[in-house]
Amino acid sequence: MLFLHFPRAAGLSDRACLPPPPPSGLKEISSLASWTVSSSKPGCGVPALRSPSTSQFWQSDGPQPHHLNIHFFKLVEIVGIRIYLDFDLDESYTPTMIKFAAGMGYVDLQEFAVMRFEQPKGWVSVDFEGVGDPAEDPTATDENEEEMDLDEEDEKENSLRKMPVLRCMLVQVRICENHQNGKDTHLRGLQIFARDGVRREMKVGSMEIEKKASEVRMGLGGSSNQSSRRTKKKVWDLEMPGWSTVEQLR
Template sequence: MASGNRHSSHNVPEFLDAPADAEDLLSEDDQEVAGELLEEDEDVAEEDEEGVVDPAAQPDQQSMPPAPPPGLKEISPLASWTVSSSKPGCGVAALRAPNTALFWQSDGPQPHLLNIHFFKLVEIVGMRVYLNFDLDESYTPTLIRFAAGTGYNDLQEFSTLQKQQPNGWLEVDFEDVGEVEPADGDDDEMKDDSEEEKENTRRLPVLRCMLVQVRICENHQNGKDTHLRGLQLFARDSSKMQERMDAGVSAMPATAGAERMRKKKIFEVPAWATVPSLR
C-alpha cells in the first residue's frame, strides 16, 4: 500500500501535462512555409472529393460559342448524345460544354460516329460544327458525312462537309435537304417589312427527323482518332412572332401589311357579342 501511495504522490512535469503547440516550436518563416503546405493539402483534398476540376466552368470569351443566327434557336440540349468511342475525360460532356477549348476525342476505328437522339420529331433548319486545325492537326476531320432519320434503320445522308484545314464554326449545307418552308411570319402581311425582318423570316429548308448521325470518315494526314470541339443544331424561333400576335395588330409597326390587317378588323369584337338584348 505504501509503495502505491509513493507512486501516486509523484508529480508529473508540466511540459508532459500540456504539450506545447507545434507553432510555438517554429520560427516565423517556418510557420509561413507550413501554412502554404497546409493550404495546398486542403486544395488537393477538395479536388479529390469533387473530382477533376472542369475547365468549362469559366470559359474565356473567345472559347464561348456564338449566339444563334437571327430568327433561330438552339435545340441541341433537347437531345441525347452518344458516341461510338471516346478517350477518358474527352467524351460527350466535353463536346457539349460551352467551351471550344474542350473536345470529343475518339478511341476506335473509323468512321467515328456521333448520334444525336431526339425524343420526338423535330424540324431542324440549321447546323454547324467547330473544328480547329491549328490546335488539332492530324486529329482534325477533313471529311464529315451527315445522315438523319427516325431511327438507325432509315438513316439517309443529307449533307457532306469536306475541308482540308478547317478553323472555326462551319455551317452544314442544307441544300439537298429538299423541302423548303417559310419561317414564322413569312406571309403576305409581312412582305412590306424592313430588310432585317425579311432576313429573319427567310425561307429555310426543314429537316424533319428524330436522329441525326455525324460520321467522321477521314482526318488530316490520315489521322486515326479525331477531335470535334463543338456542334449546334437550330430550329425556327417563333417566340418573337408569338409575342407580336399576343400584343395585337396595334403593336405592329406601321407597315402596309399591318395596315391591311387593321382594315380587316380581325381583332375587333362585334357589337352583338358584347351588348345584351332582350327578346
C-alpha cells in the first residue's frame, strides 16, 4: 500500500493543501462524473469533497456502510484512483476498511478492491490488482517502437500502457469501518485517472515529423512511392483515437 504524505504546516493557506499533479501520461477525470453520497452533514457534502483543498471533507451522517457513488455519463477506462485520508485530523472518523466496486450501473456492480488502513495520512493509491487486463494503446505500435529511440519519458508511458484498466460507468466507494469504532466518516479527497491518449498522440506525431526532417537533411528523405505510402500509413495510424472503442473525454 502506497502512502504519499504532503504535510501542511500551521498557518498555511488552502493552496498548501492542493493535491499533487496527475502522474505523467495520465489525466484526472473525476470532474466528468456526477457524485452522490449516502448521507452528509450540512456543509460537508459533495461540494466539500470535490474541493481541490484537502482541508475540506465529506462527513457522513447515517448508518454504515457509507456510500460514495461516482457516475460517468460515458464509458471510461480508469487506470488509477487515489484517496486522501488523515488520521491526525479525523481520528475516529478515519476509515479502517473501504471497499471499491465498479460497473455499468447499480445492478451490476462488482467489487474489485478491499483496503484496510491503520492511521493513514496522505494520498493513498487504490489497489488495482483485481482489475482486468491492460488496454492496448493504438498510438504505440510495434513498428513505431522499433523505429524510435525511447527516452526516459517514453519508458514511463510504456509502463502506463501495462497498467490494469477498469472499464466502467459507475464507481462506488463503500466505507465499512472506522478507527476506534467510529460511526460517521471523513473523506478529504478522491481522484480518478485515465491515460492521456491525446498527449501520447501529439508526442508520437512530433517525433515522427522530427525523424522525417532529419532524414531529408541527410539526403535520405523517402523519394520512392513505397516510402511515401509507408509515411502516409503512419500518419493515418497517428490520427486514430487513443481511447480505442471508448470516446475521448475532455
